[in-house]
Amino acid sequence: MSRPRLIALDWGTTNLRASLLGDGGRVIETRSAPGGVMAVQDRRFEQALMALCGDWISGHRCPVVASGMIGSRQGWVEAPYVACPADLAQASAQLVRVDLAAGGALHIVPGLRCVGADGQDDVMRGEETQLWGALLPDGSCCVLPGTHSKWAWLGDAGSVVSFQTFMTGELYALLTQHGILGRLMTYGQADAAAFAQGVQLGLSEYANATHVLFGVRTAGLMGRLPPASLPDYLSGLLLGIEIAGATRSSVPRSVTLLGDDALCARYEAALAQADIGSQRAAPEATTRGQWRVATQAALVEETE
Amino acid sequence: MSRPRLIALDWGTTNLRASLLGDGGRVIETRSAPGGVMAVQDRRFEQALMALCGDWISGHRCPVVASGMIGSRQGWVEAPYVACPADLAQASAQLVRVDLAAGGALHIVPGLRCVGADGQDDVMRGEETQLWGALLPDGSCCVLPGTHSKWAWLGDAGSVVSFQTFMTGELYALLTQHGILGRLMTYGQADAAAFAQGVQLGLSEYANATHVLFGVRTAGLMGRLPPASLPDYLSGLLLGIEIAGATRSSVPRSVTLLGDDALCARYEAALAQADIGSQRAAPEATTRGQWRVATQAALVEETE
Numbered sequence: 001m002s003r004p005r006l007i008a009l010d011w012g013t014t015n016l017r018a019s020l021l022g023d024g025g026r027v028i029e030t031r032s033a034p035g036g037v038m039a040v041q042d043r044r045f046e047q048a049l050m051a052l053c054g055d056w057i058s059g060h061r062c063p064v065v066a067s068g069m070i071g072s073r074q075g076w077v078e079a080p081y082v083a084c085p086a087d088l089a090q091a092s093a094q095l096v097r098v099d100l101a102a103g104g105a106l107h108i109v110p111g112l113r114c115v116g117a118d119g120q121d122d123v124m125r126g127e128e129t130q131l132w133g134a135l136l137p138d139g140s141c142c143v144l145p146g147t148h149s150k151w152a153w154l155g156d157a158g159s160v161v162s163f164q165t166f167m168t169g170e171l172y173a174l175l176t177q178h179g180i181l182g183r184l185m186t187y188g189q190a191d192a193a194a195f196a197q198g199v200q201l202g203l204s205e206y207a208n209a210t211h212v213l214f215g216v217r218t219a220g221l222m223g224r225l226p227p228a229s230l231p232d233y234l235s236g237l238l239l240g241i242e243i244a245g246a247t248r249s250s251v252p253r254s255v256t257l258l259g260d261d262a263l264c265a266r267y268e269a270a271l272a273q274a275d276i277g278s279q280r281a282a283p284e285a286t287t288r289g290q291w292r293v294a295t296q297a298a299l300v301e302e303t304e
Numbered sequence: 305m306s307r308p309r310l311i312a313l314d315w316g317t318t319n320l321r322a323s324l325l326g327d328g329g330r331v332i333e334t335r336s337a338p339g340g341v342m343a344v345q346d347r348r349f350e351q352a353l354m355a356l357c358g359d360w361i362s363g364h365r366c367p368v369v370a371s372g373m374i375g376s377r378q379g380w381v382e383a384p385y386v387a388c389p390a391d392l393a394q395a396s397a398q399l400v401r402v403d404l405a406a407g408g409a410l411h412i413v414p415g416l417r418c419v420g421a422d423g424q425d426d427v428m429r430g431e432e433t434q435l436w437g438a439l440l441p442d443g444s445c446c447v448l449p450g451t452h453s454k455w456a457w458l459g460d461a462g463s464v465v466s467f468q469t470f471m472t473g474e475l476y477a478l479l480t481q482h483g484i485l486g487r488l489m490t491y492g493q494a495d496a497a498a499f500a501q502g503v504q505l506g507l508s509e510y511a512n513a514t515h516v517l518f519g520v521r522t523a524g525l526m527g528r529l530p531p532a533s534l535p536d537y538l539s540g541l542l543l544g545i546e547i548a549g550a551t552r553s554s555v556p557r558s559v560t561l562l563g564d565d566a567l568c569a570r571y572e573a574a575l576a577q578a579d580i581g582s583q584r585a586a587p588e589a590t591t592r593g594q595w596r597v598a599t600q601a602a603l604v605e606e607t608e
Binding site for chain 1: 377417422423424425426427452468469470471472474475478479481482483484505508509510511512513514515516517518519522523525526528542545546549550552
């Protein structure tokens with residue numbers, strides 16, 4: 001087993017995932033807890049960290065790097081947003097250091113900010129580190145599905161040129177859990193045909209999104225789809241709307257998907273309906289990105 | 305005071321509003337209770353009705369007509385949907401009669417159904433009666449703001465040719481009450497400039513709705529708008545998206561607004577930004593529509 005070199009934290013809104021990395025960034029051990037930024041009471045972030053991996057910190061005395069919402073205003077210490085186009089070197093030069101009471105220090109990776117063609121700011125925290133770990137080809141487009149899915153367009157040498165956030169996952173959750181569409185639904189049964197039908201509708205009617213969503217209700221009311229098929233119909237519809245919106249000005253031939261397997265499989269199917277190819281990024285993109293940031297910032301030496 | 309001729313119920317999801325109408329449909333008295341379809345337990349609709357206006361029913365022995373969600377599957381008795389184009393005469397010929405234990409009968413106005421250019425079904429219940437009460441000019445477009453706002457296009461002689469539902473009000477409620485956008489907001493302070501800014505963004509970026517909504521979060525995060533201005537910014541954004549979507553294929557010169565005053569004022573301002581004129585329908589559209597249905601169905605005689 002290689003010597004521990006870096007503790008890498010993927011510290012999001014809901015969960016805290018910690019990885020102990022050895023030479024070359026290889027994963028020695030991983031742990032996780034529901035200790036995300038929103039779950040930690042009274043800003044007791046250091047306690048949450050020590051509870052999960054205090055033994056690593058005091059035992060191995062290696063540096064700690066953290067990416068994700070822990071660098072937001074609601075997090076431990078606010079880290080800046082680096083303006084796009086931004087690359088690994090720029091972000092690594094702006095890590096925010098937090099000294100730990102137990103000794104040693106935590107280094108928070110800054111987020112990214114960009115201004116879209118619509119004049120709106122957009123932001124990401126955590127995904128930038130995954131992008132740098134995914135070792136994507138120059139000029140590629142990467143999609144990171146999730147509560148707030150991100151479409152990122154890369155330039156040369158891993159530089160993130162621009163990106164767009166879509167509220168797809170949150171809208172699905174809100175509409176099914178708290179909205180009228182959920183009242184006609186039953187859950188737990190997949191329906192690939194209903195999903196595909198939703199995608200098709202979203203791809204063609206994306207420019208009338210707040211209307212076409214009501215079609216999920218009428219499909220149930222009119223008996224065109226059974227209650228068990230409506231969740232996948234809505235999911236497909238929201239993905240179709242996202243894909244059509246994201247590719248309005250230029251359609252990539254292919255995108256790289258980076259994220260949870262089940263969610264990536266949905267995107268794969270929906271992208272295929274839009275004639276967009278896709279491949280999956282390696283699952284270790286997050287820890288590889290954290291390792292790359294740490295070596296770039298000279299927190300650890302890139303040794304083998 | 306004129307003799308009571310008709311009891312007219314506007315029986316929606318949340319509220320039950322009852323009007324006692326005299327000759328010519330003039331309002332003698334109105335009452336309301338939070339006895340909407342979703343609030344009535346164990347389908348005790350008759351009890352809810354008698355609690356609000358049992359004295360009218362037993363005292364005046366006049367017919368009762370009801371429009372709204374009371375005719376839905378979750379309501380008292382399911383009334384059909386009449387397919388568009390549909391006029392007052394067609395709907396009045398399909399009232400659903402419910403005999404009351406107290407004597408007399410309740411007559412439920414059917415809803416309307418249409419199939420949009422996108423192939424989706426759309427439905428309304430209650431708004432059709434308001435449309436007929438608004439006495440709109442042939443060929444006009446009428447907008448009924450609300451939780452699910454409706455855009456209705458009329459043909460000759462009050463016939464409803466087609467309509468579209470937008471989930472604007474529900475999305476606003478879900479995003480502010482249960483979503484991440486609400487976390488940065490404070491309420492109670494109007495900001496007409498932020499509203500107008502939201503409308504402008506929605507009108508131009510309506511074809512990327514699930515992305516542009518995230519701009520409400522970044523506007524807060526980046527300090528472009530204070531927390532108190534974000535609710536109106538989101539409201540404007542959703543109205544802009546609705547207006548641009550509804551008028552994609554043809555832009556009306558002017559629309560009639562029918563609904564709650566404060567909400568109509570918002571639509572008026574947003575429509576003006578889209579260069580669409582507007583006027584308000586008379587506030588008595590609902591009871592006038594119910595009266596017209598009742599006379600058409602010969603439940604009451606049109607006397608003066």
